[in-house]
Amino acid sequence: MGPRLGVLGWPVRHSRSPAIQNAALAAVGLAEWRYQLLPVPPILFSETVRALPGAGFRGANVTIPHKEAALALADDATASARAIGAANTLTFDRDGAIHADNTDAPGLIATLPFDAAGRSALVLGAGGSARAAVWALLEAGTREVRVWNRSPERARALCAELGGIPVLDAEPADLLVNCTSSGLDTSRPMFNSLPLGADDVTKYKCVVDLVYTKWDTPLVSAARANAIPTVDGLEMLIAQGALSFERFTGEPAPTELMRAAVRRG
Ligand code: NDP
Numbered sequence: 001m002g003p004r005l006g007v008l009g010w011p012v013r014h015s016r017s018p019a020i021q022n023a024a025l026a027a028v029g030l031a032e033w034r035y036q037l038l039p040v041p042p043i044l045f046s047e048t049v050r051a052l053p054g055a056g057f058r059g060a061n062v063t064i065p066h067k068e069a070a071l072a073l074a075d076d077a078t079a080s081a082r083a084i085g086a087a088n089t090l091t092f093d094r095d096g097a098i099h100a101d102n103t104d105a106p107g108l109i110a111t112l113p114f115d116a117a118g119r120s121a122l123v124l125g126a127g128g129s130a131r132a133a134v135w136a137l138l139e140a141g142t143r144e145v146r147v148w149n150r151s152p153e154r155a156r157a158l159c160a161e162l163g164g165i166p167v168l169d170a171e172p173a174d175l176l177v178n179c180t181s182s183g184l185d186t187s188r189p190m191f192n193s194l195p196l197g198a199d200d201v202t203k204y205k206c207v208v209d210l211v212y213t214k215w216d217t218p219l220v221s222a223a224r225a226n227a228i229p230t231v232d233g234l235e236m237l238i239a240q241g242a243l244s245f246e247r248f249t250g251e252p253a254p255t256e257l258m259r260a261a262v263r264r265g
Helices: 017-027 042-051 067-073 079-084 104-111 128-139 152-162 198-203 218-225 233-249 255-264
Strands: 004-009 034-039 057-062 089-092 098-101 120-124 144-148 173-178 204-209
Touching (some): 017 034, 017 233, 017 255, 042 067, 067 098, 079 104, 079 128, 104 233, 128 173, 173 198, 198 204, 198 218
Parallel strands (some): 004 034, 173 204
Antiparallel strands (some): 089 098
């Protein structure tokens, strides 16, 4: 069997990563490589990951709820993963050494339709992806990063650690980035749990929503209806996945093909 890759999560069955990564592997001629779902409960995370290099794995993506545990178990980590406090990409040496990186941060910056330097941003959320977004925007020179969270004390703690300004209302900004999981449960009205309504999207020059579901989220729909440049969760998945692919294989990622694979559903 050829080299193996996968995505570690719990649950992980809905992940689109195998579709985009296997399409990319085939496109660059790595026909022997395979990328698979790796459903692993938290209690088994550490021992399972340590066994992966011996089972032929070269790397793995990491998703909810393992990103912090992935950083903690790695033998070394990039400065960005350490600053963010979470890893979404693990690569394995042949001797079993585990390296941690975070491609959510550069992935977000890569998706933006304009240079983030000198701009203002409002980040919704204070979990792992919000930490990556705030860190990435400040690194990219964003002038002002405001952070709102359902539990305000978490926004305050995040800003005290990484920078940014905790806020209690959704103020206008160049960029709006939804890093909450609001919108994931399509049976619940998304805007009820956010500090803004559908009409408020016009206060932003670009709307980014990390959440992806089968359909556009209400936030993405509202932004598109108002002709506001929009980055949906699938674009973010492609961007961070392309960077992970390059770290796993050393090959440039065929981004257009990955986009086609994920949009096919
Ligand atoms: P975390 O569990 O670390 O954080 C969740 C955040 O969402 C917290 O700020 C939490 O607020 C908030 N939240 C949860 N439920 C609600 C709600 N009903 N109303 C308002 N706020 C809520 O998750 P992550 O940061 O890792 O991920 C967040 C989302 O981003 C997920 O849907 C994930 O799938 C998506 N994501 C997508 C990526 C992509 O490639 N497209 C990459 C990374 C993440 P509180 O602190 O108050 O609990």
